[in-house]
Amino acid sequence: MPRVFNKSCSNTCRYRKIKCDQAQPICGQCSRIGRYCDRAKRAPKVRQELRHSAEQADDSSKDCGGAATPVTSPRDALQSSRTADFFQHYIAELAPWYDLSDGRRHFAVQVPILALDEALLFNALMALSAMHLARTSMPSARPAAESYHGMCIHALIGLTESDSRLLENGIALAATCLLRSYEILSEDADPNRHLQGAYSLASQPHRGFGHDHASTGSLLLQGFWNYLREDITFSLFGECPLKIDLAAVFVPPSATGTDHDHLNNMSVVLGSIINGLFGRNATSSDTSWTTWIGALRGWIQQVAGTVYPFSRAAGKAVASDLPSVRVLQDCHASAWHYFLVALCVLSSRAPAQKRQADIIELASSYQPHFSECKGREEFLEAAAMEICGIAFTSNSPAVIVNAFGPISFCARFIHDKAVQEDIIRHLFACQKRTGWPVQRIVGRLEAHWKAELGHR
Incomplete structure (x- = not known):
């Protein structure tokens, strides 16, 4: 009798033909041994993709936009000029996205080296690079991107306990971080699903690092920060x-x-605030509030003067009142983004005026002009404009990609029509450079601004 197809079962368990307990976001089987838990709406048709790739990968497709040949040896595959171009594109253009908080640049240096001998990481890297090119300058690269993606998924859900090396050295987690970006660029219906699958790879302290782990330079740790x-x-x-x-x-x-x-x-700090204030178990108790404010205050007291903006001089062609905010490094820009969005999350959920005063005091430690804000509404708008100003002044794809979350949450608090229009122009300009599909962000912002206008 044929087995009934159970939509709640993870594709990983289905592929491995083992019973799934259907737990969310990661099933018990995958959680227990740290295996990637795939939650696609239907299992990827990998075998068909591989056959199609092999049939299409003739000599002419090696130097144009055809499907990729199934990879057995990354080093051999790189003898194709097209493949080498994809590989180099990742190193030059995409790796900085992942090295945002890593001065040792593991995703730019170590990942390409490891990918030369690890097909899983190679396929993830190539899938992302080809899709980025398809979205920005080379539409013909999409078939290759999809083919690499299929091979990567096949390898991830086929990981076994004997592949513990890939889990412990961070290769599997790094591949999943790259895979998540691929699915955003490909405008996947649910680009968050492999972030769910990666939970088992990012949340197991006994696999690769622990309380006694002295080095923060490993790929596994950098994968953790990227996942977060x-x-x-x-x-x-x-x-x-x-x-x-x-x-x-x-x-x-x-x-x-x-x-x-x-x-x-x-x-x-931001992650802890999000977990405390978003969702059904949200809390704003005095104890939690004191902890969060204390963490933010402790953080900003440790920040060196060189991390602060070095210039706020306006550009020659300013289309709105968005500030120009320049910092020395990309990690500085993103750190201030997270600090400001943490304050915005707290402010939007804070019920008492005393708590708003705490928030404005903290913001004033960053820039004195925040002390002029009179209440929640003025602060939220000023903080949102600062976040957008930092992102768009940076002109850095790494900063901008990481800023889409803060912008999506905070820009809705901006009421100035000219600034709203300027933000939309900037977002679409960022899409051309990063490949990110910003339509969802723009749609949400426009809907919120329209609703707010109706209430005024």
């Missing part, structure tokens, strides 16, 4: 808790002695 930032982005989009419970997992130390630590540490 990606989780924050989607939580800000949906105003929902993180998938990772920061109180239940060991958060690796960030003490490299560099400015990148500020972004990592603020990521933890």
Whole structure:
């Protein structure tokens, strides 16, 4: 008798032909051994994709936009000029997205080296690179991107306990972080689904690092910080808790002695605030509030003077009142983004005027002009304009991609029509450069601005 297809079962368990307990966001089988838990609406048709790739990958497709040949040896595959172009494009254009809080640049340096011998990581890297090119300058690269993506999914859900090396050295988690970006660029119906699947890879402290782990330079740790930032982005989009419970997992130390630590540490603070204030179990107790305000105050007291903006001089062609805010490094920009959006989340949920005063006091520690804000509405608009100003002045794809979450959450508080229009123009300009489909962000902002206008 044929087995009934159960939509609640994870594709990983279905592929491995084992019983699934259907737990969300990761099933018990995958959680127990740290396996990737795939939650696609239907299992990827990998075998058909591979056959199609092999049939289409002739000599002519190697140097144009055809499907990719199934990869057995990344080094051999790179003898194709088209493949080499994709690989180089990742290193030059995309790796900085993932090295935002990593001065050692593991995703730019270590990931390409490992990808030369690890097909899983190679396919993830190539899928993202080809899709980015397809979205920005080379539409013909999409078939290759989809083919690499299919091979990557096939490898991820086929990981076994004997593949523990890929889990412990961070290769599987790094591949999943790249995969998540691919699915955003491809305008996947649910680009968040592989962020759910990666939960098992990011939340197991016994696999690769623990409380006694002295080095914060490993790929696994950098994968963790990337996972957390990606989780924050989607939580800000949906105003929902993180998938990772920061109180239940060991958060690796960030003490490299560099400015990148500020972004990592603020990521933890923001994540804790999101988990506390978004969702059905939201709380705004005095104890929680004191903890959050204390964490933000402690963070900003440790920030060196060189992390603050070095110039606020307006550009020659300013279309609105959006500020021009320049900082020395990309990690500085993103750290201030997270600090300001943390204050915005608190402000939007704070019931008492005393708490608004605490927020404005903290914001004034960053820039004195925030002290002029009279109440919640003025503060939220000023903070939102600051966030947008930092992002658009940076002109850095890494900063902008990481800023889409904060912008999506905060820009709705802006009431000035000229500024709203300027933000929309900037977002569409960013789409051309980053490949990110910003239509959803724009649609949400326009709907909110329209609703707010109706209430005024």
